[in-house]
Amino acid sequence: MSELAVGAKAPDFSMPATGGRTVSAKALKGKPYLLYFYPKADTPGCTKQACGIQEALPQLGKIGLEVIGISPDAMPPIEKFAAKYNLTFPLASDADQKVATAYGTWVEKSMYGKKYMGMERTSFLVGADGKIKAIWRKVKPEAHAAQVMEAAAAL
Template identity: 50%
Template sequence: MPDTSEMAPDFTLPRTGGDSTTLSALRPGAVVLFFYPRDDTSGCTKEAVAFSTLKDQFDASGVTVMGISKDSLASHEKFASKHALTVPLLSDEHADVCEAYGVWAEKSMYGKKYFGIERSTFLIDGEGRIARVWRKVKVPGHAEEVLDAVKAL
């Protein structure tokens, strides 16, 4: 599980828009990765919409924002279209990236245990190091908090 000041695990994943993204290729720009459990669920929709709403401000700060979940690329495309999302969504169907970032975790709902994505966000600086980590994210106000952290880089 990577922590602040460590190098962010590199990856290449397919993304909405029909292309793929390699994290290290985005340097020297900073990157925000928000990991979310599932497309088109209430909390995940609110989070993706919030980051999309602030995308111009992240762009003005020279920061790329991307969402990652295990959903398929087709699911991401439908989700992005339905909610007019402007941030790219990356598909990690095998959870390799989720595991590398330590967000694939045991969860519990109604007494039943299962594995899923723990809502988390990583701010990665222009050198590829993790500058800030938010775990077990609560959605209200989170995108704004991340933007404040970006401005403090």
């Protein structure tokens, strides 16, 4: 699979999300959106990132940006995570990693010399035209919301 680049068409997706929702590229057609991939619900970095985005939602909403968080977790832990931190934007389950694979975020990682497959913390800003406008790889959770707001304001 070739790595996605700015200007490329965003891959299609459809996944179950918090609150009994389904999120899909089709439903977002004609709207700008942020897809952010995170490794695991309710872990310190993922919590920091999600809460930062939740705080930025009013400003992101003013510029019409939809936000979707995606993890490889099943729906029950994702629902629990969303409820615990009052996260109102959809958090989706990519349990089969199909979407992560399409976006190139399901990668080989290494911890203590052990290699394993996991989610790379990466975000994609997609314009209303369905094309990728910005990509952030190996995101720093605490700085992410500010980066997104800056890039989204330029859309």
